[in-house]
Amino acid sequence: MRLKISVALLLFFSVTLYSSGQSRKIIHIPDIPGYKTLKCDFHIHTVFSDGTVWPTVRVEEAWQEGLDAIAITDHIEYRPHSKDVVADHNRSYEIAEPLAKNRNILLVRGAEITRNMPPGHLNALFIRNANLLERDDVFEAIKEARDQGAFILWNHPGWKAQQPDSTLWWEEHTRLLQNDMLHGIEAFNYNEHYPEAIDWAREKNLSVFANSDIHEPVSMAYDLTRGFRPMTLVFARSRTEGGIKEALFSRRTAALYNNTLVGKAELLDPLFFASLKIYNQAGKLQLGETKKIGIENRSALDYELELVQPGVGFDAPESVTLKAHRVTLLELNGNSEQIAGMNELKVFYKVKNLMVSSSENLVITFVFANN
DSSP states (O other), X not given: XXXXXXXXXXXXXXXXXXXXXXXXXXXXXXXXXXXXXXXXXEEEOOTTTTXXXXXXXXXXXXXXXXXXXXXXXXXXXXXXXXXXXXXXXXXXXXXXHHHHHHHXXXXXXXXXXXXXXXXXXEEEESOSOGGGGOOSSHHHHHHHHHHTTOEEEEOOTTOTTTOSXXXXXXXXXHHHHHTTOOOEEEEEETTEEOHHHHHHHHHXXXXXEEEOOBOSOHHXXXXXXXXOOOEEEEEESSSSHHHHXXXXXXXXXXXXXXXXXXXXXXXXXXXXXXXXXXXXXXXXXXXXXXXXXXXXXXXXXXXXXXXXXXXXXXXXXXXXXXXXXXXXXXXXXXXXXXXXXXXXXXXXXXXXXXXXXXXXXXXXXXXXXXX
C-alpha cells in the first residue's frame, strides 16, 4: 500500500509541475472547402500500460502542442506497471476525460490489441468498453471492437520486432479487411516510415495515419521548438468526436511526419492551395522581361516544389521552396514572342514533400493572370 501511495503522490506532483506556466502552440494547417482540418494523434500510452506518464499529462501535452484530438490507446495485453497501477482498461480514459473537456481537446476512447504477427498490434478507436476486448482469441477481440462500432487500424506494420526482413501483408489482414475489421493503417509510427503501408492504404481503401506511439513525455522524443510530433490530419465536417469518426470511416485523412504529408490527391491539392495567398499578378509579361509573383505560405509546412513542365512562352524556376509563414518571389521570364498574346500563365510543379503514393508526388498547377 505504501508503494502505491508513493506512486500516486509522485504522479500528482509531476502533473502539477507540468501544468504550471502553460502556453499553447499554434500549428496553422488550413481548412479545405467543406471540411475542418483537425490535428490528431491516435496512438499514445500512459502508465496504465507501458507508458511513463499519467493520463492527464497526455492531455496537457496535446493542448500545449496545438492538437485538436488524441486517443489514449493503452495495451490490453501488456501492462508492465500493473503491480503499482491497478485499474481496469477504461481507467486511463476516465482520468483524462475531465481535463480534456476543460482544455477543449477531443478525447477518443481507444485501446491497443497487442498480439504477435500476424495480425500484430491494432488500435481500436471509439470503443465503448475496453474491458470487453480482453479475449484469448485475437479475432474475437477484434470482432468485439468492431461490434462496439470501433474504427480499427493496423499499427507500425513494418516494425522490425515483428517483421524483421520485409513488410508483408498477411492472409490474416485480408481476413480482417473482408470482415470489416480493418479500416486504417499507420504509414508513420514514432520515427519509422513504411512505404508499403502508403501503397496499401491507396490500394485497399484504408485511412492513412501518422501517430507518435509515444511512451515517454513527448518533449523527450521530439524537439518541439523546431517541429512537432507525427500527426494524422483529419478532414472532418465538424470539430466533434462524431465528425472525426465519420471522416476516418470515409477515408479523409493525411499522414504528417517531419514535413512530409501523405494522402489522397483530392485532399492534398486543396490543402496546398488553401495554404497560399498570391500577390503581384498584375502586369503583362513580355519577351525578355521578368514578372515577380509573391506567394505567401500561411501554413506551418514548408512546400518543396520541383518543375515538371515548363511554361509556354516563359521560363520558371526549376525548384522553389515555399517557406512556412513567409512570402517567396517566383520569377517568370518571357522567352518567346508567344507570351504577348497569353492572358494566363500556367506552370506545373510536383510538391516533393506531398506524397500520393510511396513513389509519386502531388502535381499542382499554378495559373497566374497575365494582364
